[in-house]
Amino acid sequence: MTSEERAKITDLKKCNFNEMAEYFKAQSEARKAMTKEDKLKIKAENERLLQEYGFCIMDNHKERIANFRIEPPGLFRGRGDHPKMGMLKRRIRPEDIIINCSKDSKHPKPPPGTKWKEVRHDNKVTWLVSWTENIQGSIKYIMLNPSSRIKGEKDWQKYETARNLKKCVERLRHQYREDWKSKEMKIRQRAVALYFIDKLALRAGNEKEEGESADTVGCCSLRVEHINLHAEKDGQEFVVEFDFLGKDSIRYYNKVPVEKRVFKNLQLFMENKQPEDDLFDRLNTSILNKHLQELMDGLTAKVFRTYNASITLQQQLKELTNPDENLPAKILSYNRANRAVAILCNHQRAAPKTFEKSMQNLQAKIDAKKDQLAEAKRDLKGAKADLKVRRDEKSKKALESKKKAVERVEEQLMKLEVQATDREENKQIALGTSKLNYLDPRISVAWCKKWGIPIEKIYNKTQREKFAWAIDMADEDFEF
DNA sequence: GTAGATACTTAGTACTGATAGT
């Protein structure tokens, strides 16, 4: 709104947005009414654009670019209670764009009559294009697809660092437990924060500029108001109750029994503080990471999340996989192991809008299948009786086929029931994020090889491309 | 220590095309 409009318009509820609603309705009608040929034409044009702009050559290899389309202008939403919600996101012009390529390469020319902001040749960074966005003033980048060499190697490295942590994690745990007793407040805070990061897989929690984005926190930026201490709760001693908004304003709520020493320390940290004061007032991510760097090469706070996620998957797979079960049951076990990690990392999603309905549909299918099974069993009984009376080859064959039918229906029923369990347990849990970013893919590849599960059951095409390095590398006895 | 800039990973959601079911 202009400032005059802003003075005039005080309540959006009194505005009439029908014209806009009509416009979008018409757009969607038009899309629905498209003929097959129209759709094909659009598809072909998209493919052409992908071929022309979607690839680059890096180190003599043709690589797919992740986000080659520039972000269009629009109204900024942001997530959670964002102070900049509704601001206009400007259109990006050639004059905003920095191109990064090798000196001898032929890079895209700006549209006629325009100029790039800059063309540079920096081979120390991986981005191809950057521009500064007008909402937060941050830099945006165009980079390569996860299937690219450069991203794959980085990913591999990430998991190798996490595996290094595995080798020394017990030493570190011993160390921070000692530090709970330190004379220095700063060291105690560091040790308690690290305990949370390790035990609960919390994010590091960088400071954020107030008023620039939604009020969210991670471990180091927790405030007094985000925890509640209970000397005794639900029959457990020394319980810490967490309630705060984390990344993307996703709520973290958890009640955790902790060691007495941690509990006492927390009481100490909270003494004489207001709810809005920092819990760890002598600590930030940079202090924490500096300390971690001294304990292990390449160690930072987020490595704990990667490590704990991957080790949990490996351990859960060992625990949940039953060698005697069939393929769908094994895959349910995999999903459950994956789900344990997603819960640890607090990866949530809004329950799908159609969840209840789709659950009902599935239940109806299960009921129908049960009826079908009852019928098949009746038929089987009949066939048995027939055989007793007739004792001929034909009835013997009929009995066999009825037996098979019952088995088939039983298997179908079981598959449906497994599906229902899986879906119900997944209602508000998002598995994708941990699968893509936290779980060493070699664990999954090894598991598939060990139990003869086709890798396609676990990873779709895109995921197989991203994890090509792991599929190549891991054999069935890979240990994280 | 702090602030700002930079580069990269991690995150949830809306949309869309493919596929299963009728």
Add this chain to the structure above:
DNA sequence: ACTATCAGTACTAAGTATCTAC
């Protein structure tokens, strides 16, 4: 052939981490 549903993808915001200059 048509529709409902679901998996996969595109999108881009929101984190982490590091470096530099004071």
